[in-house]
Amino acid sequence: MNLREQLEHREDRALAPWAMRARDSRGRLGSEPEHAYRTCFQRDRDRVLHSTAFRRLQYKTQVFIHHEGDHFRNRLTHTLEVAQIGRTIARVLGANEDLTEAIVLAHDLGHTPFGHAGERAMHPLLEAFGGFEHNRQSLRIVDWLELRTPEYRGLNLTHETRAGILKHGRAYPRHSHPVEMPSLGASPTAEAQIANWADSIAYGAHDIDDGLRSGLLEPEQLEELELWRRARERAGLSRPLAAVGWRKVIVRLIDGLVGDLVEATARRLEKHAPTSADALCTLPEPVVGLSDEARELTRAQTHMLHECVYRHPQVLRMALKGERILRELWEAYSSQPRLLPRHVLAAASDEPPERAMADYLAGMTDRFAMDEHRRIYDPHTPA
Ligand code: MG
Numbered sequence: 001m002n003l004r005e006q007l008e009h010r011e012d013r014a015l016a017p018w019a020m021r022a023r024d025s026r027g028r029l030g031s032e033p034e035h036a037y038r039t040c041f042q043r044d045r046d047r048v049l050h051s052t053a054f055r056r057l058q059y060k061t062q063v064f065i066h067h068e069g070d071h072f073r074n075r076l077t078h079t080l081e082v083a084q085i086g087r088t089i090a091r092v093l094g095a096n097e098d099l100t101e102a103i104v105l106a107h108d109l110g111h112t113p114f115g116h117a118g119e120r121a122m123h124p125l126l127e128a129f130g131g132f133e134h135n136r137q138s139l140r141i142v143d144w145l146e147l148r149t150p151e152y153r154g155l156n157l158t159h160e161t162r163a164g165i166l167k168h169g170r171a172y173p174r175h176s177h178p179v180e181m182p183s184l185g186a187s188p189t190a191e192a193q194i195a196n197w198a199d200s201i202a203y204g205a206h207d208i209d210d211g212l213r214s215g216l217l218e219p220e221q222l223e224e225l226e227l228w229r230r231a232r233e234r235a236g237l238s239r240p241l242a243a244v245g246w247r248k249v250i251v252r253l254i255d256g257l258v259g260d261l262v263e264a265t266a267r268r269l270e271k272h273a274p275t276s277a278d279a280l281c282t283l284p285e286p287v288v289g290l291s292d293e294a295r296e297l298t299r300a301q302t303h304m305l306h307e308c309v310y311r312h313p314q315v316l317r318m319a320l321k322g323e324r325i326l327r328e329l330w331e332a333y334s335s336q337p338r339l340l341p342r343h344v345l346a347a348a349s350d351e352p353p354e355r356a357m358a359d360y361l362a363g364m365t366d367r368f369a370m371d372e373h374r375r376i377y378d379p380h381t382p383a
Contacts, residue, residue, distance in 0.1 A: 093194070118323070143179050
């Protein structure tokens with residue numbers, strides 16, 4: 001047995017029966033020799049981590065744009081927080097930590113600059129060409145746009161990581177993807193489900209933290225939330241809360257939700273007792289998730305975030321600016337394609353040039369898009 005086979009053997013013994021094992025992977029788009037001492041999912045994770053798109057996450061907006069402050073989350077730090085939560089959940093449940101991490105690290109690669117505002121601007125522009133959606137764009141990046149070797153395009157990830165990136169519940173037109181789309185079962189793998197939940201637990205908590213830091217939220221407002229009150233009580237703190245106090249409450253908030261999710265998931269796993277990863281994917285309902293009660297409580301939290309943070313005039317103003325920047329860049333490139341770097345149009349061999357333009361725009365960081373917009377539209381900025 002070589003070193004990788006020893007690792008796979010160890011993985012097989014350590015994981016729960018329903019976990020996805022590296023040795024059972026359906027493999028990569030193009031076949032490649034296996035690595036000497038890393039499993040296929042470790043390799044997927046490493047390929048994502050070393051990609052150009054991953055580094056660009058650093059300058060992409062989560063909620064607050066980077067020049068609003070150095071302490072707010074950007075897509076990179078968001079992704080790392082999701083990875084931490086995802087790995088915690090995967091490990092305690094006996095799921096595959098490497099696969100979970102690979103999916104999480106790739107899950108936001110396809111986001112445009114300026115967060116969801118960018119997607120709102122781009123989707124209508126691409127209506128005639130199949131639209132724009134960030135999960136599909138994440139898959140497009142790992143399958144096609146990243147160039148890591150002269151032998152093939154994309155990162156050539158395993159089927160399981162690709163399916164986890166795509167997410168369930170949406171019908172994607174197959175013709176709109178340059179390679180075969182991963183086929184999706186009735187339910188995602190446990191690892192993909194964990195990645196999804198880790199995402200929502202992470203942003204729920206860190207958007208409260210950033211909301212408090214920015215002053216868009218006040219600790220007293222949060223007292224309306226049952227989830228918050230319980231977390232504060234678990235933290236052993238009383239009102240009013242100082243800054244260091246609410247940070248401790250947020251720690252308890254994450255911990256409380258992760259604990260609830262682990263317990264509720266363990267109960268569902270016990271009930272359905274799937275004996276393999278395949279069996280888990282054919283269950284009628286997803287097994288990973290919060291308890292019904294915690295779901296209800298997080299809905300109130302999400303509602304408050306919408307009301308006080310995502311739809312705050314300060315956040316909306318920046319979102320509008322972002323949308324306008326992308327629309328105007330699109331207009332400029334459409335009317336004068338020579339403004340685009342040569343490699344952009346050269347990339348669109350079999351696809352409409354609009355798709356290559358969309359890849360270029362979506363790939364931009366916030367600051368690159370702002371600089372480029374100034375170079376094109378501001379007469380005082382050197383072209
Ligand atoms: Mg995310």
